[in-house]
Amino acid sequence: MTDFKQARWNEPVIFELGRNSRRGYIVPKIENSIRQTLGDVQTLLPEKIRRQSPPELPGLSEVEVVRHFTRLSQMNYCVDLGLYPLGSCTMKYNPKINDLLASLPSLTQLHPYQNEKNVQGTLEILYDLGKWLAEITGTYEISLQPAAGAHGEFLGALIMRAFHKLNGNLSNRTEFIIPDSAHGTNPASATMAGFNVIIVPSDKSGCIDIEALKTAVSNRTAGLMLTNPNTLGIFEENIEEIADIIHDAGGLLYYDGANLNAILGKVRPGAMGFDIVHINIHKTFGTPHGGGGPGAGPIGVSEELEKFLPVPRIVFDGESYHLDYDRPSSIGKVRSFYGNVAVLLRAYAYILSLGAEGLKEAAEVSVLNANYLVKKMEGIGAYELPYDAKRPRKHECVFSAKPLQKRKGVRVIDISKRLLDYGIHAPTTYFPLIVEEALMIEPTESFEREELDRFVEAMRKIAEEAEVNPDIVLRAPRNTAVTRLDEAKASHPRTMALSWKMYKKKGSQKAL
Amino acid sequence: MAEPYTHPYIPNSKPEIKKAMMEEIGIENIDELYSDIPKRFMLKHRLNLPSPTSEYEVRRHVESLLAKNKTCQDMPVFLGAGCWPHYVPAVVDNIVQRTELLTSYTPYQPEISQGMLQLLFEYQSMICELTGMDVANSSLYDWASALGEAARMAMRITGRREILVPKVIHPERYATLETYIEPIGIDVQKVGYERTTGQLNLEDLETKISDKTAGIYIENPSYLGFVETKGEEVAEIAHNRGALFIVGVDPISLGVLKAPGNYDADIVIGEGQPLGNPMNFGGPLLGIFACRDDMSMIRQMPGRIIGMTTTRDGSSKGFCMVLQTREQHIRRQKATSNICTNESLCAAASAVYLALLGPNGLKELGETIMLKTHYAIKRLSEIEGISTPVFQSPHFQEFTINFAKWRISDVHERLLKRNVQGGKDISKEFPELGETALYCVTEVHSKKDIDELADILKEVLRRGEN
Numbered sequence: 021m022t023d024f025k026q027a028r029w030n031e032p033v034i035f036e037l038g039r040n041s042r043r044g045y046i047v048p049k050i051e052n053s054i055r056q057t058l059g060d061v062q063t064l065l066p067e068k069i070r071r072q073s074p075p076e077l078p079g080l081s082e083v084e085v086v087r088h089f090t091r092l093s094q095m096n097y098c099v100d101l102g103l104y105p106l107g108s109c110t111m112k113y114n115p116k117i118n119d120l121l122a123s124l125p126s127l128t129q130l131h132p133y134q135n136e137k138n139v140q141g142t143l144e145i146l147y148d149l150g151k152w153l154a155e156i157t158g159t160y161e162i163s164l165q166p167a168a169g170a171h172g173e174f175l176g177a178l179i180m181r182a183f184h185k186l187n188g189n190l191s192n193r194t195e196f197i198i199p200d201s202a203h204g205t206n207p208a209s210a211t212m213a214g215f216n217v218i219i220v221p222s223d224k225s226g227c228i229d230i231e232a233l234k235t236a237v238s239n240r241t242a243g244l245m246l247t248n249p250n251t252l253g254i255f256e257e258n259i260e261e262i263a264d265i266i267h268d269a270g271g272l273l274y275y276d277g278a279n280l281n282a283i284l285g286k287v288r289p290g291a292m293g294f295d296i297v298h299i300n301i302h303k304t305f306g307t308p309h310g311g312g313g314p315g316a317g318p319i320g321v322s323e324e325l326e327k328f329l330p331v332p333r334i335v336f337d338g339e340s341y342h343l344d345y346d347r348p349s350s351i352g353k354v355r356s357f358y359g360n361v362a363v364l365l366r367a368y369a370y371i372l373s374l375g376a377e378g379l380k381e382a383a384e385v386s387v388l389n390a391n392y393l394v395k396k397m398e399g400i401g402a403y404e405l406p407y408d409a410k411r412p413r414k415h416e417c418v419f420s421a422k423p424l425q426k427r428k429g430v431r432v433i434d435i436s437k438r439l440l441d442y443g444i445h446a447p448t449t450y451f452p453l454i455v456e457e458a459l460m461i462e463p464t465e466s467f468e469r470e471e472l473d474r475f476v477e478a479m480r481k482i483a484e485e486a487e488v489n490p491d492i493v494l495r496a497p498r499n500t501a502v503t504r505l506d507e508a509k510a511s512h513p514r515t516m517a518l519s520w521k522m523y524k525k526k527g528s529q530k531a532l
Numbered sequence: 533m534a535e536p537y538t539h540p541y542i543p544n545s546k547p548e549i550k551k552a553m554m555e556e557i558g559i560e561n562i563d564e565l566y567s568d569i570p571k572r573f574m575l576k577h578r579l580n581l582p583s584p585t586s587e588y589e590v591r592r593h594v595e596s597l598l599a600k601n602k603t604c605q606d607m608p609v610f611l612g613a614g615c616w617p618h619y620v621p622a623v624v625d626n627i628v629q630r631t632e633l634l635t636s637y638t639p640y641q642p643e644i645s646q647g648m649l650q651l652l653f654e655y656q657s658m659i660c661e662l663t664g665m666d667v668a669n670s671s672l673y674d675w676a677s678a679l680g681e682a683a684r685m686a687m688r689i690t691g692r693r694e695i696l697v698p699k700v701i702h703p704e705r706y707a708t709l710e711t712y713i714e715p716i717g718i719d720v721q722k723v724g725y726e727r728t729t730g731q732l733n734l735e736d737l738e739t740k741i742s743d744k745t746a747g748i749y750i751e752n753p754s755y756l757g758f759v760e761t762k763g764e765e766v767a768e769i770a771h772n773r774g775a776l777f778i779v780g781v782d783p784i785s786l787g788v789l790k791a792p793g794n795y796d797a798d799i800v801i802g803e804g805q806p807l808g809n810p811m812n813f814g815g816p817l818l819g820i821f822a823c824r825d826d827m828s829m830i831r832q833m834p835g836r837i838i839g840m841t842t843t844r845d846g847s848s849k850g851f852c853m854v855l856q857t858r859e860q861h862i863r864r865q866k867a868t869s870n871i872c873t874n875e876s877l878c879a880a881a882s883a884v885y886l887a888l889l890g891p892n893g894l895k896e897l898g899e900t901i902m903l904k905t906h907y908a909i910k911r912l913s914e915i916e917g918i919s920t921p922v923f924q925s926p927h928f929q930e931f932t933i934n935f936a937k938w939r940i941s942d943v944h945e946r947l948l949k950r951n952v953q954g955g956k957d958i959s960k961e962f963p964e965l966g967e968t969a970l971y972c973v974t975e976v977h978s979k980k981d982i983d984e985l986a987d988i989l990k991e992v993l994r995r996g997e998n
Binding site for chain 1: 558562567568570578580584593603605607614615627630631633634636641647650654656658667668670673710715786787788791810811812814815817825836837840845851855856857859861862866867872874875876877878887894896902903904944948976
């Protein structure tokens, strides 16, 4: 194993550094004649609304700013450093060419309200990307506007609302069915859109319990939200029956695209009967996650639902591209402008680079990698694979570390912290909720066999350590920029410091 | 395909490796891993997409498409209205393009993600300094969705279901607000403006506010560029009736304009794009969200919040996500919002930007923008056939121009022919203002740009119908 040590700069908070009022930036000059014409700014602004003292920002030179943030960046793990196997997050390689293209001034310097004639290049890219995503998902029409997957879910739920409203059924269609294995965003999005959430359990195979679903469905059912493959990495093989149950009851089927990577070019959500699909661009199409965004969460819909998509729609008249606002049935807007264009452009370049063959290959290898990990992890003997171990997983697999917890008091949180000591990011932990001491592992297609083996070797070592020297696991991590954090203190009202100002106000070198 | 497919992004696509791995798991064909998918669903055809393309060809192709655009670098553009042209210092790009930040994700494992966590804590802290608030979250999608979230938060806190907004509001923000609040039955009403000044009409506000009002929202600077001077009065009216006071800002104005926290705002939202993020045809943007240090408010906030803490052994400070019991991954249907992926890297860019500018830089920049705005107003108001600004109030960065006898679309067509992009046509949004457009001037517009705009407009209007 490598002898990993993360940089440890113990870098002060920037406000502690910047007390010397140095200059970090020179503002473009204001022409003298303008000053002479207008005099002082004070005369333009009544005192009542004028800022009296400058904001208490740090005063640093450019050099100090660069050094501070470069040091911070060195204390951050990333996908370019190694495996980042967060389940359902699809931390795959982010091609550098796409970043380069997204930084071209011909995109960055474009204003969204410029005359259509002068934005044709970008509109063409967005239009084609929409067509490609429709082809990939098997849907009729795409909206590129949502800023993230959860934003797409919200929009999708609003479209369901609009659908039932148009049919005069909204007052009855109040229930949104969601499996107990679902991502947390699913019930949250449904609630935001005004629905009551009905949870259906999973059966022994880890799929939706069909009998429970039949009981849950009624004429109050607005729709079902489903991830397929689900969060256990298992394909819901009864999808046709599920779709029939929901459609027969007059509901709609929503596809959470967080796990789309497994099935690119293999099977399409539209074919499975889904009416609305969202796509996590930053997962499936390799755009950088940026420490938590920006991503993009386009949705695709069936022909019947197209009229509800947000305005404007990008349309092509055979000669040029236009922004069409004339959509009377549209749900309106869920954000300003047209979408996270700089992210969408990267996805366009990604699809072009891989092509149809490459996307299918990405899906297949992501599934191969996940099943390879299943095999190797099972070989360790310390981790259990709940739910039908004989069934192939898709892009991810979920192991339980319950045996170690029971015998040695070593929990998943300890195992994941110890994994950091080996220079590998931890999988998603304690999710899905239906697995105790869950480790949800998604390797993606981006990592070579040797890196997967390195992960398995670390997991084996940790299992051994838990047996012979559990303390080393319980006290992990020690090779990271900081040792284990006191997260309870961070969220306690007495010690909580959510800004530098709040920290100073609490006066509390002591409290912290 | 004749040749086995391999791709540089997919290390294990090499056939020999794939074969060895398949042997390891006891299969002969990849499709065995898809054997549980009903056959009739399996895609029978090749996706109708382009074929794999080399990096060089991708680059040439995308560059040639983008070359069809004409940007602010090719022509002066006088557009703002929710997305503003500002200079982004090289340091900002350099830092946020660092792969350690760019290719990381939400800091679920804080010990190995301190860099992004500290950066976001510093962002939150700087937003607090700017807005005069105590707590900020680490970002929402944009100003418009932040307004939707703020209205919902006001409802949760007050238990009331009405929101008052100014009639002078960005139509896209208003549309987004409506979409966000309709499902939970919040009503929205518009409060009128003073005819001569554009200021919020306090009499109208007094008539419309009631014990059902959850929040009063204003924008400062307003959508039409004038500065609202009656923040204190609005705050008092709101608080007397038990409503929250929500203020939307363009943060770049806060070097010269009073911080909303100093006129008693309870929630401050805004658009962070101007702080170090390029326009990118309108996205990604950066939703600002801040409130007062009051647990009953903090617990209702949407989005990720980063806090400062210590290691368990107390040996050093550190940062982690806090109050996650508000959030969807813990609270599920009872979460304050469904937001998960947000705009972290844009927030990081804003932190770097604000660190560079510092307290004086932001003030100098604000003064520069304000002087240029008023210079443009002065120059343009000298032209016959133009009346600007429509409202007699101080303006920051944007201002209205009324072309009495001309259709805006005709004027703007003629400007385009002379390689100038005019402002935003708002004649349909505010029919009562006639043929009026919203123009924007920032530090990127030189005196020469403004003088040329004035000259061209003068010529266009003088030539009449020709």
